[in-house]
Amino acid sequence: ARLRSAVPLQLDYGGPTIMNKPSSLTYFERDMASVVHPQTNLLKHLQTGPTIVTHGEGVYVYDDAGDRFLDSGAALWCNSLGYGSERVARVAYEAMQKLTYFQLFRGYSHGPAIDLSERLLQIAPVPMSKVLLQCSGSEANDSAVKIVWYYWHGLGKPERRKIISRQGSYHGSTCVAISLTGNSSYHKSFGLPFDGFIHVDSLNYYRSAKPGETEEQFSQRLADALEATILREGPETVAAFWADPVQGNAGALPPPKGYFEKVQAVLKKYDILFVADEVICGFGRTGSMWGSQTYGLQPDIITCAKQLSAAMLPISAILMNEKVFDVVKNESNKQGAFVHGFTYAGHPVAASVALEVLKIYDEMDIAARVKSLEPVFLQQLDGLTDHPLVGAVSGVGLIGGVEIVKDKETRASFDAGVDIGGRIVENARKNGLILRVASNRIAYSPPLIISEDEIVDIGTRTRAALDDTLAEVR
Ligand code: PLP
Numbered sequence: 001a002r003l004r005s006a007v008p009l010q011l012d013y014g015g016p017t018i019m020n021k022p023s024s025l026t027y028f029e030r031d032m033a034s035v036v037h038p039q040t041n042l043l044k045h046l047q048t049g050p051t052i053v054t055h056g057e058g059v060y061v062y063d064d065a066g067d068r069f070l071d072s073g074a075a076l077w078c079n080s081l082g083y084g085s086e087r088v089a090r091v092a093y094e095a096m097q098k099l100t101y102f103q104l105f106r107g108y109s110h111g112p113a114i115d116l117s118e119r120l121l122q123i124a125p126v127p128m129s130k131v132l133l134q135c136s137g138s139e140a141n142d143s144a145v146k147i148v149w150y151y152w153h154g155l156g157k158p159e160r161r162k163i164i165s166r167q168g169s170y171h172g173s174t175c176v177a178i179s180l181t182g183n184s185s186y187h188k189s190f191g192l193p194f195d196g197f198i199h200v201d202s203l204n205y206y207r208s209a210k211p212g213e214t215e216e217q218f219s220q221r222l223a224d225a226l227e228a229t230i231l232r233e234g235p236e237t238v239a240a241f242w243a244d245p246v247q248g249n250a251g252a253l254p255p256p257k258g259y260f261e262k263v264q265a266v267l268k269k270y271d272i273l274f275v276a277d278e279v280i281c282g283f284g285r286t287g288s289m290w291g292s293q294t295y296g297l298q299p300d301i302i303t304c305a306k307q308l309s310a311a312m313l314p315i316s317a318i319l320m321n322e323k324v325f326d327v328v329k330n331e332s333n334k335q336g337a338f339v340h341g342f343t344y345a346g347h348p349v350a351a352s353v354a355l356e357v358l359k360i361y362d363e364m365d366i367a368a369r370v371k372s373l374e375p376v377f378l379q380q381l382d383g384l385t386d387h388p389l390v391g392a393v394s395g396v397g398l399i400g401g402v403e404i405v406k407d408k409e410t411r412a413s414f415d416a417g418v419d420i421g422g423r424i425v426e427n428a429r430k431n432g433l434i435l436r437v438a439s440n441r442i443a444y445s446p447p448l449i450i451s452e453d454e455i456v457d458i459g460t461r462t463r464a465a466l467d468d469t470l471a472e473v474r
Contacts, residue, residue, distance in 0.1 A: 027050075027052050027064065028049050028050060028052060028064075029049075031049065031050040031052070032045065032046055032049055032050070035050070037050070038173075051063060052064040055083070055084075056071070056079075056082070056083025056084060057082075057083050057084055058082045058083060058084075058447075058449065059071055059082050059083075059446060059447045059449065059450050059454050060083070061083060061434065067432070068432065069429065069432050069433060069434045070432060070433050070434065070454065070457060070458060070461065071083075071434045071446070071447065072433055072434060072435055072436075072444050072445075072446050072458050072462075073434060073435070073436045073443070073444065073445050073446070074311075074445050074446055074447040074448075075311060076306070076311075077248055077279075077280040077285070077306055077307075077445045078305075078306035078307055078310070078311035079310060079311050079447050080283065080284070080285075080306075080307040080310045080311075080357075080361075080366075080447055080448040080449070081310040081312075081357065081360060081447065081448070081449055082447040082449045082450075085310070085312065085360075087356065087360070088310070088312050088353055088356050088357060088360075091352050091353060091355075091356040092312070092313065092349055092352065092353050094352075095112060095348055095349045095352035095353070096349050098348075099112075099348045100348075100349075101344075101347060101348065101349075102348060103341075103343065103346075104133070104341070104345065104346045105341050106337075110346075110348050110351075111348075112346075112348040112349075112351035112352040112355060113133055113346040113348065113351050115351070115355050116131075116133065116317075116346075116351040116354050116355045116358075117130070117131035117133065117317075119355060119358055120304075120317055120319060121319070123289055123358070124290075124302065124319055125288075125289065125290040125292040125293045125297070125302070126292065126297075126298055126299065126321070127321060127322070128302065128319040128320065128321050129320060129321055129322040129324075129325040129326075130319075130320055130325045131317050131318065131319050131320075132147075132317065132318040132320070132345070133315065133316070133317050133345050133346035133351065134305075134315075134316040134317065134318065134342060134345050135314050135315060135316060135342060135344050135345060135347070135350075136172070136305055136314055136316050137171075137172050137177075137277075137279035137303065137304075137305035137306060137316055138171075138172025138173050138174045138177040139172075139174065139177075139316060139342060139345075140172075140279070140303035140304070140305055140316040140317065140318050141171045141172045141174075141176070141177040141180060141242075141275075141277060141279075141303050142172065142174045142175075142176040142177045143318060143340065144275055144301050144303050144318050145163060145176050145177075145180070145240075146340055147301065147318065147320065147324065147328060148163070148239050148240045148273055148275065148301070149161060149239060150327075150328055150331055150338075150340075151239075151273070151324050151327045151328060151331075152239050153331060154327040154328065154330060154331030154334070155327055157236070159236060159237055160236065160237060160238060160239040161196050161237065161239050162196045162197075162198060162233055162237050162238045162239060163179075163180060163196065163197050163198070163238075163239055163240050163241075163242060164198045164199075164200060164226070164229060164230070164238060164240070164241045164242070164272075165180045165181070165182055165197065165198075165199055165200075165241070165242040165243070166182050166199060166200055166201070166202070166203060166242075166243060166247070167182040167183070167199050167200065167201055167202040167250075168182055168183065168202045168203060168204065168247045168249065168250030168253060168439060169181055169182045169183075169199075169242070169243070169244055169247055169249065169250070169277075170182075170183065170186075170244070170247075170248060170249030171242060171244070171277055171279075172279075173186075175190075175192060175194065176194065178190070178192055178193065179192055179193035179194045179197040180193075180197060180242050181193075181249070182199035182202075183249060198229060198233065200222070200225060200226050200229055201222055201225055202250065203222065203247065203250070203253060203255055203256060203259065204250065204253060205218050205256045206391060206392045206394075206403055206411070207403075207411070209256075214257075215256040215257040215258070216256075216257050216258045218256050219255075219256045219257060219258040219259040219262050219263075220258070220262055222256075222259060222262075222263070223259070223262035223263050223265070223266050226241075226263055226266050227266045227269075230266065230270050230272070235270040235271075235272070238270065238272050239272070239273060240272060240273040240274070240275050240301075241263070241267050241272050241273070241274050241275070242275045242277060243260075243263075243274075243275070243276060243277065243297075244276075244277040244278075244279070244280065244281065244291075245260075245276060245278065245281045245286065245290075245291025245292060245294065245295050245297060246280065246281055246285075246286060246291055246396060246399050248280045248399075248438070248443065248445070249438055249439065250438070250439045250441070251401045251403075251437070251438045251439040251440065251441025251442070251443045252394075252395070252399045252400055252401035252438075252441065252443035252444060252445065253394070253401055253439075253441070254394055254395070254396045254399070254401075255295060259295075260295045260296055260297055261296060264297070264298060273300045273301065273324070274297070274298065274299045274300050274301075275299060275300065275301040275302070275303065276290075276291070276292050276297050276299035276301070276302050276303070277303050278290055278291055278292065278302050278303060278304040279303060279304060279305045279306055279316070280306060280307075280399075280445065281294075281399075282302075282304035282305075282306070282307055282308065283304070283307035283308060283358075283361060283366065284307070284361060284366035284367045284369070284370045284397070284448055285307065285370065285397055285398060285399060285445065285448070286370070286396050286397040286399060287367060287370045287371040287374050287396060287397035287398075288367050288371075288397075289366075289367045290302075294396060294397070300320065300321050300323060300324050301318060301319065301320050301321070301324060302318070302319040303316065303317070303318050303319075304316060304317050304319070305317070307357075307448075308354050308357070308358075309350060309353050309354040309357050310357045310360075312353050312357065313347075313349060313350040313353045313354075314344075314350060315347065315350035315351060315353070315354050364449075366448055369448065370397045370398050370448055371397070373398060373450070373452065373455065374395075374396070374397055374398070376452050376455050376456070377395060377397075377398055377400060377444075377455050378395050378400070380400075380455055380456060380458060380459030380462075381393040381394075381395050381400045381402065381444075381459075383459055383463075384402055384459065384462060384463060384466070387463065387466050387467075387470075388408065388470060389404055389405065389406075389420075389424075389466050389469065389470055390402055390403065390404070390405070390408075390466070391403035391404070391405035391408055391411055395444075398444075398445065398446055398448060398450070399443075399444065399445055400442075400443075400444035400445075401441045401442065401443055401444070402441055402442040402444075402462075403440065403441055404420055404421070404424065404437070404440050404441065404442065406420075413440055414473070418473060420437075420440075420469070420473065421437030421438075421440065422437075423469045423472060423473070424437055424442065424465055424466065424469050425437055427464075427465040427466075427468040427469050427472075428461065428462065428465035430465075430468065431461045431464045431465050431468070432461060433458065433461035433462065433465065435462065435465065442462065444458065446458065
């Protein structure tokens with residue numbers, strides 16, 4: 001089954017006509033006539049049309065032809081609790097009735113924002129002092145860059161402006177968050193990244209290690225390269241280092257052994273702030289509550305989103321330590337105010353939803369749950385290594401990555417024209433599986449409520465998709 005069809009849908013709102021369009025038009029056609037899709041080839045979309053997802057249940061989503069698909073990516077790494085929660089819906093309903101909205105600007109506050117901020121500080125992986133609530137991962141990273149700059153201004157060192165991040169990272173789509181992002185395909189045609197955003201080498205051991213180099217040696221080489229970059233740029237001009245504990249956009253790529261220990265030693269040496277982007281790793285994904293715990297990170301600032309509310313409403317947060325907050329507080333006093341804010345940041349309904357989701361995580365002991373599923377999940381990944389299209393696999397918690405190769409011996413990749421990723425994704429769909437391919441790797445991040453049987457099913461369906469793809473390209 002394909003996740004798309006031209007079956008006329010019953011209109012569920014608006015009566016017999018909508019915007020002068022006759023009701024006989026399907027969602028499929030109306031989408032093409034009206035919707036701009038993110039991360040989509042907009043010209044091709046007008047020929048292929050959309051995939052209409054009608055509803056979801058557990059780890060499954062359904063299309064408008066009634067076909068069911070196992071979602072191996074938790075949508076965009078965010079639907080940790082799967083699809084549908086009456087309990088959280090009730091919380092949202094009550095929160096909306098109690099306080100539809102109020103801002104946090106100019107000292108106003110409300111219970112949901114206070115409760116959520118307090119809870120985030122309680123569960124933070126390292127001591128944190130304060131929380132700034134935002135609406136998305138991009139906003140959180142964008143605002144965290146402003147906080148970093150504000151911090152250095154406050155310390156009388158405004159020349160500390162450069163931000164170093166890594167190739168293969170994704171930190172969001174606002175102009176600044178995409179400048180942090182280490183992927184030139186997101187920059188082309190936008191005239192980005194902004195000056196002062198520097199991207200150091202990729203962490204992909206399989207692709208980038210020298211023959212015979214151990215993971216530890218590879219990590220040391222990356223840390224040395226980071227230090228060389230800092231010295232080249234001038235340490236007095238470097239403000240912060242940005243890292244996602246596991247790189248989602250690089251194809252669910254965990255760091256090589258010893259990487260963060262070595263990198264953090266360099267950052268300490270040059271007094272560079274460390275920002276951990278926990279947007280995909282936060283809240284159990286790696287088998288600890290935070291990726292920072294899994295890999296021993298000691299960040300000054302943490303950004304988080306997605307699983308914070310299990311994607312039931314948009315909300316994100318920036319956690320900052322006392323070293324940062326102390327300076328930010330004094331700078332705001334000097335300037336008269338911390339002149340930064342979004343209308344919907346800390347929205348009481350979204351904050352109430354996030355708080356309830358965190359309660360559910362507590363009740364489920366979410367990190368322990370993921371840790372206990374990790375061996376089953378990794379076994380499924382390992383089971384794919386004998387496939388001719390699979391070069392290597394890696395994973396942690398409920399994150400998995402599979403290197404796609406044309407030739408196992410030489411590790412050569414397919415030519416771009418083959419669109420191997422697109423083929424695998426399409427064949428997975430035909431096998432009832434929603435799969436993501438990024439940076440030539442299959443990237444898994446299933447809902448954290450997934451069962452052992454469903455994990456095995458992901459392995460089985462992936463193998464079928466790989467077999468079908470092999471038959472096409474052989
Ligand atoms: N940071 C990471 C690591 C991400 O994976 C993403 C989104 O995928 C973002 C930031 C941006 O988050 P959002 O899409 O909520 O703006």
